[in-house]
Amino acid sequence: xxxxxxxVTVLSKTTWTPNLFSFTVSRPDSFKFTAGQFVxxxxxxxxxxxxxxxxxxxxxxxSDEALDEDIFRAYSIISSPFDEVLEFFSIVIPDGAFTSxxxxxxxxxxxxxxxxxxxxxxxxxxxxxxxxxLWLLATGTGLAPFLSMLQDxxxxxxxxxxVLAYSARSLEELAYVEKIESLQADFGxxxxxxxxxxxxxxxxREPVEGALTERLPRLLLDGTLQARAGIDLDIETxxxxxxGNPDMVDDTKExxxxxxxxxxxxxEGNIAVENYW
Ligand SMILES: Cc1cc2nc3c(=O)[nH]c(=O)nc-3n(C[C@H](O)[C@H](O)[C@H](O)COP(=O)(O)OP(=O)(O)OC[C@H]3O[C@@H](n4cnc5c(N)ncnc54)[C@H](O)[C@@H]3O)c2cc1C
Ligand SMILES: NC(=O)c1ccc[n+]([C@@H]2O[C@H](COP(=O)([O-])OP(=O)(O)OC[C@H]3O[C@@H](n4cnc5c(N)ncnc54)[C@H](OP(=O)(O)O)[C@@H]3O)[C@@H](O)[C@H]2O)c1
Numbered sequence: 362x363x364x365x366x367x368x369v370t371v372l373s374k375t376t377w378t379p380n381l382f383s384f385t386v387s388r389p390d391s392f393k394f395t396a397g398q399f400v401x402x403x404x405x406x407x408x409x410x411x412x413x414x415x416x417x418x419x420x421x422x423x424s425d426e427a428l429d430e431d432i433f434r435a436y437s438i439i440s441s442p443f444d445e446v447l448e449f450f451s452i453v454i455p456d457g458a459f460t461s462x463x464x465x466x467x468x469x470x471x472x473x474x475x476x477x478x479x480x481x482x483x484x485x486x487x488x489x490x491x492x493x494x495l496w497l498l499a500t501g502t503g504l505a506p507f508l509s510m511l512q513d514x515x516x517x518x519x520x521x522x523x524v525l526a527y528s529a530r531s532l533e534e535l536a537y538v539e540k541i542e543s544l545q546a547d548f549g550x551x552x553x554x555x556x557x558x559x560x561x562x563x564x565x566r567e568p569v570e571g572a573l574t575e576r577l578p579r580l581l582l583d584g585t586l587q588a589r590a591g592i593d594l595d596i597e598t599x600x601x602x603x604x605g606n607p608d609m610v611d612d613t614k615e616x617x618x619x620x621x622x623x624x625x626x627x628x629e630g631n632i633a634v635e636n637y638w
Pocket of ligand 2: 380452453454455500501502528529530534563564565566576577578605606608609610612613
């Protein structure tokens with residue numbers, strides 16, 4: 362195994378829906394990261410209790426490839442850089458090589474963690490002076506890096522307004538709403554403007570009170586998102602980060618460009634993105 366790979370232990374698991382769950386793992390002492398970064402997590406069925414003890418499954422039920430190889434996938438870290446544990450938010454793709462195994466995770470199981478953090482969807486990428494507003498736009502599990510940033514007081518101190526718009530298909534898939542509300546209360550009480558974080562839930566496949574229903578690009582193009590936030594998007598005043606579904610990232614990028622915003626390159630410009638597949 363490479364020097365960068367360490368074994369971590371699963372400490373907790375939260376199931377949101379049959380296709381969405383979160384879990385925490387132990388954090389190696391030496392592992393450092395910046396809010397917004399991702400790591401590579403590795404799984405091998407032979408390390409999961411589900412396969413070895415509980416389900417009656419034997420090695421014969423697991424493909425040779427799965428047993429021979431640790432499978433690694435990129436995962437954004439939800440935790441703040443100051444937390445003692447590492448939290449992750451995962452989709453389950455029933456025939457996905459990684460998540461078809463990961464879904465069986467139990468407390469006490471072991472995963473592999475490549476301790477080299479990756480990724481440039483971090484607030485450090487933006488050159489100073491910073492503009493006043495930060496917009497964080499996510500679909501599905503793409504919420505993860507933004508939760509990490511929002512647990513860092515510096516994010517709250519650096520911007521006048523922070524808008525978090527988070528889109529899921531159904532209400533039950535809109536995970537972490539209570540966590541977002543508690544961040545609003547906790548970090549809001551530490552800064553001058555307690556209403557700094559404006560949370561805009563979007564549920565696209567069922568009507569939900571208080572949530573918008575259209576997709577992000579349309580909400581931006583017709584001004585609904587800006588009206589809900591109570592602030593406008595402007596090349597001089599706005600940083601925007603997009604994370605999640607690559608189609609959402611592409612379509613939203615185009616919508617933002619048509620509103621006059623530009624991609625962030627070498628620190629300058631408004632828009633930064635991360636695609637999950
Ligand atoms: C930078 C980065 C960060 C990522 N962070 C996360 C994360 O925090 N949480 C997470 O669940 N996944 C994350 N992913 C996706 C993750 O790496 C895997 O793709 C996912 O675990 C599925 O793996 P799989 O082998 O089961 O299926 P794969 O073969 O990897 O994917 C099969 C298909 O499933 C769909 N898919 C994959 N990931 C997702 C997803 N997250 N949400 C909705 N549909 C998806 C796509 O259509 C994809 O083509 C991230 C990917 C990247 C590149
Ligand atoms: N969610 C499930 O129940 C489920 C179950 C099994 C498997 N999966 C698989 O998981 C994958 C994704 O599931 P997911 O629901 O987490 O992610 P998703 O399809 O990316 O949906 C999350 C949110 O992103 C929105 N979105 C999708 N494309 C967009 C675009 N171009 N612009 C703006 N917004 C966009 C969706 O709106 P819309 O509703 O308008 O698309 C939804 O609100 C799919 O491949 C799916 O087959 C999902």
